Amino acid sequence: MEIYPIIMAGGSGTRFWPASRSKLPKQFLDIIGSKTMIEQTLDRVSPICREENTIIVGNEAHHDLLNKVSGQKQVVILEEPFGRNTAPCIGLAAVYMRKHGVIDEPMAVLPADHFITDEERFRGILSVGGKLAFQGSIVTIGIVPTRPETGYGYLRRGSVQDEIDGVSVYNIKEFVEKPEQNNALKYLESGDYLWNGGIFIFTPEIILKEIEIHLPEVYEGLLKIEESMDRDDYGEILRSVYEEFPSISIDYGIMEKTGLPVLSIPGDFGWSDVGSWESLYDLRRNETDENGNLVQGKNLLLDTKSSFVFNQSGNQIVVGLGLKDLVIVNTGDVILVADLKKSQEVKKILEEIKRKGPTSIL
């Protein structure tokens, strides 16, 4: 058995604006550690997966960035002409594998822009997931919740189904949409819920069968793509099929509807989707100075606490005076100053810029 890592790298990444842009999403940034998040995702699985089995599914808008990531590596890059959420993305990787004769090896679907603290533990759990998927299961690695988060979907787990290599495996009774605050609190307290971190493991055979049943129009398109994969008109077919694809997640399109049992392994390896400047600040708290400030780039802070300065310009100095809980990001063309605790609302700014311009800074 060999695990095929499928790195989902098509995200448009608006949460780290202005450091992330439509042309430079978060997965291509080195906002945590010295490597980009996508490189870290590759490195994380490399001890248990063969490089040439790795498939990165990205967006053709990021063609150069994707090529730079693959570099000397023997990974496969599949470029989607448009983002259509995770179901078409995973389907594309699955038909690529089938086209290349791989139908019953586990494919481990991994978001390219998550952070994991205990990589050893993560690999252990991924390996167990691979074994279960190889035996025909649909597996998801849920994240053990640490707070009543309302920004994620949840998985309601049932009883222990198995115990493999010291890892407990549960069946999943329900996929739950993002909850209200009081429900999120209940989920946390009950201990029966996991965060849906978007990490899935299954074989191409099984997931394609499920797509055929629950998303037949997607399956039909995937078939056309699969047929064209060794032909000159692949790009053309891919584009015309993607134009017709619905934008639909694997969670909503398959997981919530499948008649097959879904297994889950609780992931207790320290996880973050690094969803905002605030969460990045929290993750890097060990790097803060005695005033709780996290600084990168030229800066001078006076009477300033719990703030985050991210200055990418070598020609400008960011000077703070009397500040608290602020994030200041300077990218050379944009200077963002935001309440760190409201930094998840950066999306509002992008909506405003879409309306009023200048769109060059999106």
Add this chain to the structure above:
Amino acid sequence: MEIYPIIMAGGSGTRFWPASRSKLPKQFLDIIGSKTMIEQTLDRVSPICREENTIIVGNEAHHDLLNKVSGQKQVVILEEPFGRNTAPCIGLAAVYMRKHGVIDEPMAVLPADHFITDEERFRGILSVGGKLAFQGSIVTIGIVPTRPETGYGYLRRGSVQDEIDGVSVYNIKEFVEKPEQNNALKYLESGDYLWNGGIFIFTPEIILKEIEIHLPEVYEGLLKIEESMDRDDYGEILRSVYEEFPSISIDYGIMEKTGLPVLSIPGDFGWSDVGSWESLYDLRRNETDENGNLVQGKNLLLDTKSSFVFNQSGNQIVVGLGLKDLVIVNTGDVILVADLKKSQEVKKILEEIKRKGPTSIL
């Protein structure tokens, strides 16, 4: 009688850093209105003073800026090699006037970087001050206090001495140094105190006599300068004399010590020394938008209140999210983000930069 305006423009202006710099002090900025503060000071007196009677005393470090201000104007510019506070500055103007045969016309000493709302009223009061000075008095225009300010010196006034053109003239009993908070409150409540706004009117004859009595070493230096004024070695003499000058204010050096009566006219014309970003924001409050934000330059503000954006870069946009009571200044090389209510502490930053560098941004 003709009033000779003496514009004191030698200030180093650190309060509006980073917009003001050691090479570009506040009086050369157009932070309020479309003209620079020094130009506004000139315009303010032009209806009652002849242009060719105007003397600007500045620092030679600002030679080009001073020349730009004088431009086509027939004003006299005297450049000090070093700033030595107001006593030498005023003495220099006085000996220049004496050298040119003017000894008993009033010289009105005016800081170049103050803002006045009711210019008509100001000129009325200045004219009365001129008349009194022409009759041999030392006159100061005090400012009617509007708050218990601890950042200014005060004048304790006595009884009404005169009533000229509808303007009451008081004698001054005492020059008071910057008070503690509780004293400032008492001063405000008593109604007997005026702010010392640094506006004085006297003749060269009288002030030079006072300098001779109370600051004899300064007077001696001024004599050397006066003698050299039509000679080639003027610059050399000026420099060597200034090197020896003490740094001393006219208030401390003369006003607090003079045996002559000092008269004061309460100035009720709307005055500000525009001493910080906060005071500038207050002065320009009529320009704020519905959220109380005052903005200049490219910006986009969301959920932001009572903040001041001063963006001098045409290539960068300042974006604010969830802010309150902040000032954001972008000068291209420096981005200052400060609590608006602590903006008078900008000086602390400059001290820090003097210690740690880079001094290029001072």
